[in-house]
Amino acid sequence: MSTLRDGQAPVDSWYRQTAMPFPRQAHLQGKERVDVAILGAGLTGLSAAIELAKAGRKVAIIEAREVGWGASGRSGGQAIFGFGCDQHKITAQLGLADSKKLFAWSLEGMQLLKSRIRDYQIDCDWHDGHAHVPIKPRQVDELKHWQDDLARNFDYALPWWDRDQLRAVLATDRYLGALYDPNSGHLHPLNFTLGLATAALALGVKIYEHSEVISLNRQAPLCLKTAAGEVEAESVILAGNAYVYGLAPELDARIMPVGTYIGATEPLRADRAQSLIQNGMAVADINWALDYFRLTSDHRLLFGGRASYSTLKPLNLAGVMAARMKRVFPQLADVRFDKVWGGYVDISLSRAPHWGRLTPNIYFAQGFSGHGIAATGLAGRLISEAILMQSNRLDVFEKLKHRPFPGGRLLRTPMLVAAMAWYKLRDALW
Template sequence: MANTQYPESYYAASANAVPPRPVLQDDVETDVCVIGAGYTGLSSALFLLENGFRVTVLEAAKVGFGASGRNGGQIVNSYSRDIDVIERTVGPKQAQLLGEMAFEGGRIIRERVARYNIQCDLKDGGVFAALSAKQMGHLESQKRLWERFGHTQLELMDQRRIREVVGCDQYVGGMLDMSGGHIHPLNLALGEAAAVESLGGTIYEQSPAERIERGANPVVHTPQGKVRARFIIVAGNAYLGNLVPELAAKSMPCGTQVITTEPLGDELAKALLPQDYCVEDCNYLLDYYRLTADKRLIFGGGVVYGARDPANIEAIIRPKMLKAFPQLKDVKIDYAWTGNFLLTLSRLPQVGRLGDNIYYSQGCSGHGVTYTHLAGKVLAEALRGQAERFDAFADLPHYPFPGGQLLRTPFAALGAWYYGLRDKYGL
């Protein structure tokens, strides 16, 4: 049987030590079977366990193997499409409820870190950096929008002010969100998994879900065992495959690339990011970066539609890093990896129920660290019979990619090319 290990990333190399977890080799019964031990699955499991459910988690590889353990590690509020877009799509009533939830995920992360003493290098402060006057105008509008929904930890920064927090001369201004921040994402997932087990939950690794037998008491089959449950939560996102065909039809796995430098030392690290905030720019195809606890720079960006692994990740990302920080031209890159996220056509998450007892959340569209933690709470509420917040997400309209699975990749790539031109020429 395959034994899938973590990719050779900085996160895997610096992960906290954890005990080995078993492979499912028996037939077990539980209240809820969660498929996927990433943030969505772990958050769901924690909220359910805290409310008295028996929970079994199935993971095809290792805890945090997918996007949860490979992402840029940034705590960014709201959704990939902001609340104003949602409001135009579904109207003010539904948008109000979704807007009230838009800043909850970051609070859940901090609460989990504090309650379960998770060692994941949590730092406060995230910067949105504007490359043009148009982008700065968007940030001004975004600040007003977020403040309308009660989010007030925001500061607009002019060119002088942003240079105090980012040692880069290409930005005309930005916005600082002190409820944003950054974490070691794999260590957050590992800490949440330990919390699940501390509450009596069971996590099986190297135990991929191969088939779901639907019915009044659904059964999830793995290569060597099966789980019979009252409810199933499908939380595989970009790594779900075709386990649930109706979910695969309306989403597309995409790859993003990340590099990590050698340790920079205190002086150079402080020159780049004096307050140790994380940064993302305001381009459609955005770049993002931050410092690690041992003073490396993590820099990510780029999208590969269809989730192919590029032959040379450093060749794609290093020029982006040097454009922001030319002083790093002689710095060695110690790690380079790719990871997949799940894109939807609307760029809004897909939440719903199949039949009476199979629940799912997927399609964070590159905005998943905070949303997945909220999703776990919303799914747990629905299983407890409190479905108002679940329904607010479930009622969002979603559409298949034009041309189906055959043409979705070139269609999305064409759209990215168009927006890349807009970014390049400031349109």
């Protein structure tokens, strides 16, 4: 097996700078037997581990780097209802009845996130409120159509803010309105992940860090092997997402690692920060290559959105990010970024979640497509339900068909780069 190379050390992010204390966990050495072995100590793996440990199962998590090292500890931290694709795409595949189930379960994922913050007393700076914002008139129409579909078919009514309403709380003239959701919000993703890990350890879950899995034995007994040890299990969960290749080639072909980048400004005065986003909500536009932003607990602006579809880090990243930020907030012309970092998200071709089984006892969850803060918790719960012999909900997700990216291993990245260039051009011109 090989992992997507993204360095070995933890990323120097604002999240890492403000992370809660968490004791480093031992490497895997020797042989161990458990009920469930999980690859990946991110949000999906930790969520599943918590559910299974509460049900009395013996669980071990094997992590190639450290808890929260990947997307779970680097993301924009925006927790949003639904999934990475628009709900109408799921409806087109599954029909309205099953689409309604998936949407309702996505809301359960949001509630699960909030209940875990409360139950495990995780200090992760949760803040209510998220706005999707349009830049072009056609995007106003898209959002209003989405608003109507959510209200009419999914009983999820969201308010539309016109430009003046939005301008009253958001200090920019760039956007034409907003679709606002008070139920969504944002948090410190690394501290949330570390909080879940702390809860999992308290429930008896073993977490092995710096223990890269090099092979998966799919025959009984199932076994995840590292250079120094192995874990045999009755069930295995693959939760490495964009950072794992080679263990399951049939999964590799159906996700693409996409680099995404975030910057945290130098601290602003509290009053200056609040003047930018008076209600503290998170904001994202709906361009294909989108911008998203929010305030932090120490009065910085966290601004993300630069993406790389080639897996190569963009040149002059800090300068590009600053230019994008100042296009939204020209009043921040004097503000610099203290930290700029990136990582990879796992997108599926349709942007719909790809969760299911490789074999009757090997489970996976991938394809969160940049929409994983709440959905990962749901994925962990549904997979744990299936392991506990209640698979009806995971069965519905398995109905979603996922085609491989065209071009194979050699050509799929250049083809995706070309496709994304078209979408960026459309954002700019239409």
